[in-house]
Amino acid sequence: MLDFLRKQAQSTLIQTVVLIIAVVFIFWGVGTNLSGSRNSVATVNGTEISPVEYNRAYSQTVDGLQQQFGGKMPPGFAEQLGIREQVLYRLIQAELLRQGGEEAGIRISELPVQQRIAAMQVFQENGNFNLQRYKTVLEQNRMTPSSFEKGLKSDLSTERVQELAGSFAVIPDNAAARWQAWSNEQLKLAYVKLEPAAFEAKVAADDKALAAWFEKNKEKYRSEPKVRLKYLLFNQSDDEKEVKIADEELKAKYEQDKESYRQPEQRHARHILFKIEKNAPENLRAEKKKQAEEVLAQAKAKGGDFAALAKQHSDDASNKDMGGDLGFFAAGRMVPAFDAAVFAMQPGEISGPIETEFGYHLIKLEEVKPETVRSFEQVKDSIAVGLKRQQAKALSFKRAAAAYEAVMKAGSLDKYSQQEAGKVQVLEPFSRSERPQGLPADPKFVETAFSLKKGELSSIIELREGYAVLFADDVKEPEQPKLEAVKDKVLAAWKKEKAAELAAKAAADLLASSREKKALQSPEGGTVIVTGLLKRATPGGENAPPDEVQSEAFKLAWKEKLPAAPVQAGEAWFVYEVRERLAGEAKTDEATRQRLTTSAQRDLLTAWLASLQSKAKIQISLRNRDDEAPQ
Template sequence: MLDFLRKQAQSPLIQTVVVIIAVVFIFWGVGTNLGGSRSSVATVNGTEIPGMDFSRAYSQALDGLQQQFGGRMPSGFAEQLGIREQVLHRLIQAELLRQGGAEAGIRVSELPVQQRIAEMEVFQEKGKFSLQRYKDVLSQNRMTPGSFEKGLKSDLSTERVQELVGDFTVISDNAASRWQAWSNEQLKLAYVKLEPAAFESKVAADDKALAAWFEKNKERYRSEPKVRLKYLLFNQSDDEKEIKIADEELTAKYEQDKESYRQPEQRHARHILFKIEKNAPEDIRAEKKKQAEAVLAQAKAKEADFAALAKQHSEDASNKDMGGDLGFFAAGRMVPAFDAAVFAMQPGDISGPIETEFGFHLIKLEEIKPETVRSFEQVKDSIAASLKREQAKALSFKRAAAAYEAVMKAGSLDKYSQQEAGKVQVTEPFSRSEHPQGLPADPKFIEAAFSLKKGELSSIIELREGYAVLFADDMQEPEQPKLEAVKDKALADWKKEKAAELAAKAAADLLAASREKKELQTPEGGTVTVTGLLKRTASGEENAPPDQVRSDAFKLAWKEKLPAAPVQAENVWFVYEVRERLAGESKTDDDVRQQLSASARRDLLTAWLASLQNKAKIRISLRSRDDEPQQ
């Protein structure tokens, strides 16, 4: 379940394990970009994951990404990250976790559900649970007590499963101390970098060696298959120019879709966060609340500057420097307790401490932007454009279908072209990677072209901006060129490869000489770079080598100064010497213990989920992006 209000009740551990998408912590997106289908997107051991759940989760992920990019995410970025696949993976793992708990006999009675609801501040008035407020808040968010409590019970079962799995992890004082010392260790390096480019001048031309090398590597020079097309193109834009939309049609469409032009009430707020780590002990929670109450008293003082207090005290790194400014947001965009508090305030009100899964918040409401409905004049042009696209698509298909029928009656595309001069377009032979200018830049067009056999006519191909009919006039199979035809390129590639071999040999020789002298030697014409003290995981230090070198150096035994072999990083070879090594402080604090415990719990839960997944019967029915209707 991904219902808005129950996010407060979801366990943080499963979020850590299965949520791959990084989002700004305070925001939770709502709405859908995928149409809200009721059909399932996957089945896990016979239990369906509804399309509606996927739509909500996908929209949340997109909203989170958009917030990170200031509301304007780069085109195609979500597809590049594979957000759809990540969201589906998260939902499948959540279902596996629920089923695993049920199989283990873990049950949650009604009493914990009632207790959790009573503890949620969103349902409280003057610090006590209010049945009327409970019903009102659920009603405002289009939920019933039955559906909310059913979902909350499912989440509590999941939390119980995680707690029981986590109870098997034990972090001893000795383990925590050793980890602290290990993580705080530092070392200083001296290193020599050997780049292949520096050795290319030492590679002498050798036709015999080049020929032998080319024989082993000739497949990389094989040409791509090519196709020569004859095709008919029916551009949607051509039909759009001919379409006129009457004002009555625009008005009717506006009234039909008027609800979609409604912009809900938005509120502008600031907050000061006193952050609490997951599973923090009660004494830390109490201390944080005490701090929040002290700052609240300052914020409510006459002429207090809330933004200045946020810059001084807030632990929300994402907006601390902006005075805790969260900008405008609609109901349902924040975690439930925070959301409920904001939408119960008036401009100028300061509320808190409000507890959420992130800690205690002090909130100031700056401004209310009332609900509005965009006027007909504001959206008239976009409605007209949308209707033109719809009608033009239909006209384009009608033209394509008529032409296709005419081709069939004529007996061939060539005979059709004699009847309809100028309509059939012809290309030069082209490959998948290199297209002639003017060819539709649509993957479906290219895919259809290379799926044809020589002399074959396609069906009507639907494109993003119209339709096409293709005929494979000629197909050219891949060719294996002779060395003479690609000699310049082959020679350059061979030289780079030989230079890399020389660099690797030079690195091995330098390391051997250094080990013999028991210290790093300076190669002829080369230089030795010396770093400052490096940490295991830090980055950006002056003169620091690539991470592969740093990692290799920290793996050396304390008595060793030189590595067993040169380190290759990004096709460059490094030979290094450890000049200085400092042991890390082994004092263990509560933060370290909590980090180790959380890591161990994550590892154990991840392993258990993997085991459940290996035994599960999972069927995925989520359609690919290409199969979806165009928005």
């Protein structure tokens, strides 16, 4: 659904809980689709989430990320973030919220839906709702009035749920002042850092203890399996040299795929955003609109510099420094009200204020790229490359199949190699972690090599760049070495472990001595470091220890100067003393109060969502296939 099309349908609070991936905020999001489908990606208590809804959500999320990366994401970035799973999780949470609202007795009539639609500027002409414009805008976004209204009704229900949950979040009057006092508290520390490396010289070699330690940890030193490999490789690149593609074939392929070379009209625009929070009072909204109108007048005045005004006034941090530049984008990529305005403008025109979910926008259309279809000459070379690779791969398979048949007829790979000298390649024994030069880089090759038993011939395996046939000439199973064979490694690891134990003991002894004398003592050969004043809210500072140490120090009761136990940070141990402590200034701050209120509301909603999820019957049928989600 077009969440951002539905005015005020998603609150900041719900977006915080439900949204996992942050997308550029002027793109539309996805709401709840209640239409049933036999082919679903998930069901929540019997209600299906359709592939259409999932694919739309996935596409829009990826589009948003691409926009953040200037139109092109780093290869594999979407997979690393797990966007497929996170989009599905977001949709499931949205459905849980909707169902939770129904269980709580929240019912939304048709009247609020109609009122919300009538108030949307994108559906208005001359300030009044226009039915034909309503249908046209929805059609442009591939939606029907019934599906849009059903989704909007669901969102209004969710909005009401959020409001009710928020009403239970009570923040005491002095909460902001207490939080400020806590956050601004300062202290000065003295501390000693004890590192294992400083104790390694004190670790004496003990053959008996070393042997016992090795016996306990010997699995760490077990060798990896190794394989001696003979193989046939059929590189696709070798066959590409033999492939010739006629112009007639290229033209036929071009006509077949011509639609894929169509590039829709794109528009290059800038904007200035005057951001408004969802629950902002009317006087603030009016003030923001007035501010937008004043800046609009400056932009339209002779000599007005829209980019400079965007840098000065825009609340869109993502492109403010670029003068509000949004780059080129096609129709349907932006919030509908924003989108409708841009695609009704002429180059050089400045429009606004345009109201969207995020506030008021001033828009300047810089340039228009008309729809084009790339010509045959423009794509001829890329078509040739694709066809050549396709036909070369077929030739490579043909060679691999012929060779495999010949191996079968010869009776073994060795006999085949006598008939076809120089074709069989050999790799001396290697492990997964120590691979020889010349080993094909394709993971499928290594996978197959280590799946074979000694004397076993693989079938024809497909690689990224061709085909191969593998033969495990010898397989060396993992071995448990004797201590003498790995003594140097074992001794180094043993010393490191013993040094860490000595450092921990030294820290405990130092703390015990310090607590007895009620002040931090200087260790033998060590140094006491004294910090400047450290602030709880901003870790770091003069001579500051690691964050873990500061965090523990701030947890100490005011009367305590020394901790109950040393603190480990990384491999080192720390013993500290609080030398000075200053109470933070307790002041009432409206921004802090609002932040605490939002946090309390979020915690309540998160807990409620967790409760709903624990009771829900959720079935996920999304499969990890390339055709499940658009790439």
